[in-house]
Amino acid sequence: MERFLSLALCLMLIPAAGCGSDDRRSDIDRRPDISETNQNPDADPDVPASIADALGEAFGGKGRAAETVDFRVLRDLLPEELEDMERVDASGEKTGMAGFSFSRAEGEYRSDDGEHRVTLQIIDGGGVGQMALLGASWLQMDFDRESDDGYEKTTKYEGYPAFEKMSTGDRPRSELQFVVAERFFVSAEGQNVEMDDLKDALEEIDFDELEDLRDVGVEK
Numbered sequence: 001m002e003r004f005l006s007l008a009l010c011l012m013l014i015p016a017a018g019c020g021s022d023d024r025r026s027d028i029d030r031r032p033d034i035s036e037t038n039q040n041p042d043a044d045p046d047v048p049a050s051i052a053d054a055l056g057e058a059f060g061g062k063g064r065a066a067e068t069v070d071f072r073v074l075r076d077l078l079p080e081e082l083e084d085m086e087r088v089d090a091s092g093e094k095t096g097m098a099g100f101s102f103s104r105a106e107g108e109y110r111s112d113d114g115e116h117r118v119t120l121q122i123i124d125g126g127g128v129g130q131m132a133l134l135g136a137s138w139l140q141m142d143f144d145r146e147s148d149d150g151y152e153k154t155t156k157y158e159g160y161p162a163f164e165k166m167s168t169g170d171r172p173r174s175e176l177q178f179v180v181a182e183r184f185f186v187s188a189e190g191q192n193v194e195m196d197d198l199k200d201a202l203e204e205i206d207f208d209e210l211e212d213l214r215d216v217g218v219e220k
Contacts, residue, residue, distance in 0.1 A: 066183070067101075067217030068094060068126040074105035074184075078120055079204035085109040085118060101126045109201070117191040118201050122210070124184055126217065138163040139179065157199070158207060160186075166195050174198045180207055181214040 071092030081087055092105040103124040110117050139161060144153040150172075152165040162178035174190040176198055186205070190198040 066126045066215075066219065068103035068124040069213050069216050070094075071103040071105050073213070074103060074122045074124065075107075077122060077205055077210060078105060078107035079201075082109045082118060082201045082204060085111050085116065085201075116193055118193055118198065119187075119189045120201065120205070121187045122184055122205075123187075124213075138177075157202075160207075164195065176202065181211050183214060184210055186210075 071094055075090055075092040078090060079087070086109065087107055088110050089108040090106070092103070094101070094103045096102070103126075104121065105123075106119065106121045108117070108119050138154050142154050145151060149169070150165070150167040152163070155162050155164050157164075157176060157178045160178040160180055162176060165175040167173040171192045172190075172194060174193050174195045174197075175188070176195070177185070177187045180186055186202070188198050188202050190201070193201075
């Protein structure tokens, strides 16, 4: 989760670069507070009122502001076990700062001998829009790369836009990310797990039920 929020933190800190300068500090001090902008009745309606709104528009968020789904609901969607793997941990949290809010649920699975591991994760970015802050830059790209060490490509998984990555070798590592209902970021990572096995693990999540949560918390 840290890498998802780090981008948001960097974006908030960009205007403060070089804050050792008195002139720059004065400029920062003169900038209107976001809350003041939101309360200004004369504000241009076409100008985003916050960083979250701006990124949502940039990534096609269509202005769908939403209160994130309770992480406990997302956690309940994670399977209790996988084929030949036991769930060793199920966790969740809600994190927010400066207008950003994320609900995250994660399940960790391990084979009896500890040689094979899978991590499944579901994240709701609420009003951020198209998972702009979740490291899913591939949503705006189309690529297919391959080498002796593995491959990575944008693709489709069960009809959802997805990113697939595989590192080959004695202990292969697999990764699959995709977006459900233009809102939920789902990811799976496998250690010593082939891609087909990782996809089998993901099939244990009820995506229809996740789709049903599409409009939860959306402002009408």
